[in-house]
Amino acid sequence: MGIVERKQRQREEVRDGILRAAWALVQEEGWQSLSIRKIADAIEYSVPVIYSHFENKDAILQEFTKEGFRKLNNALDESGAQEKNPAAGLMLMAKAYWHFAFQNKEYYQLMYGLGMPTCEKVRQVPELSKFTDLLHGAVKNLITNSKNAETDSFLKFHTFWSMLHGLVSINMVERTACPDSLHELVLEDAVRGFIKNIQD
């Protein structure tokens, strides 16, 4: 008699319900305000039921992190599938990554650590504008002394800042056995590429 199978099925239905409810709540109010009690309310079960399906709240979030990487992987897989030129393929991949991030903001934020500072918060830190000036100034300086003095310096500054932050945050996560020297190589390599690209 398939009563154990039915039970298994029902268990999985509840599990799916938890994840679906969590996702709905996240879309409404963001990750920050997701709580076990809200999920329990939504699926019309008591709180401990959730703990019989997931060890803790982190385990639920990790489920979405996995799902996020699955989705990203699919997007990347499809992006450069028929493209033969490696350079063009890489560009397509970059764009696929980009579009995934912005079309799946909630996923991306979870995958790379929640609390992204919001626009309003950033604007309340005046020190940031001085920082912006500093970096932007240095980039402008490089552009002025190059062949293509008409290059959009704001665009280049943005690229430069992004590069730096990306290098830092990826390496903060990936602090494996790699020696510091390798990380420094990555930085130098990226900046050299950036400079060369400006100077032509």
Next chain:
Amino acid sequence: MGIVERKQRQREEVRDGILRAAWALVQEEGWQSLSIRKIADAIEYSVPVIYSHFENKDAILQEFTKEGFRKLNNALDESGAQEKNPAAGLMLMAKAYWHFAFQNKEYYQLMYGLGMPTCEKVRQVPELSKFTDLLHGAVKNLITNSKNAETDSFLKFHTFWSMLHGLVSINMVERTACPDSLHELVLEDAVRGFIKNIQD
């Protein structure tokens, strides 16, 4: 009589005490576990005293964010001071940025949004290794079909990933009135630079 001055002075001492205690707690246990009650305990005052100095917990964190940017600005200021060559100056600046981030990890994490995923958490997501393979593969592909086939593909992959993540996260924060087209320009520009740098 300078009693109002003395009161003002005492008030500021308490305020400083709050910030100092908060900082000490952060260094011991990280931002995540910083609480108003712990600060109150540390300064040997009751909780509401803290609220008479800061509107809420966020205001305290924002104080440190400001301080962080001040420190970063100083580091950047000093970095390329005597360097005349713009390209060399930019490189020095990049390194200064880098070293600030890693020598002031707590500040950097707060400045760019708290929850950076820890190494352990990252390792628990197997999907990440497929993602790694995808991106690494594309980069390898580009390198193989270039003049310098002996280029370190792992290093370049790292650079590429960092660039992408940096672009995304900076633009997620800076979602101002800028049209999407400009953001796409930044991405294309950065990737083109990366490719050109590989192809020589």
Next chain:
DNA sequence: TATTAATTATAACAGTGTTAACAAAATCAG
């Protein structure tokens, strides 16, 4: 149908940020 096992709920613990209501201390006026 009675007994045992699986399932679900209640209620609590130990935290969190925040604030209203109250007590103590310091200052000022007479």
Next chain:
DNA sequence: CTGATTTTGTTAACACTGTTATAATTAATA
């Protein structure tokens, strides 16, 4: 120096949070 007033600080609560021990209910078995 005493009494009223303002400032300062504390207690205790509210409304949450994640997590879990205990108890009640329901379902499957003998």
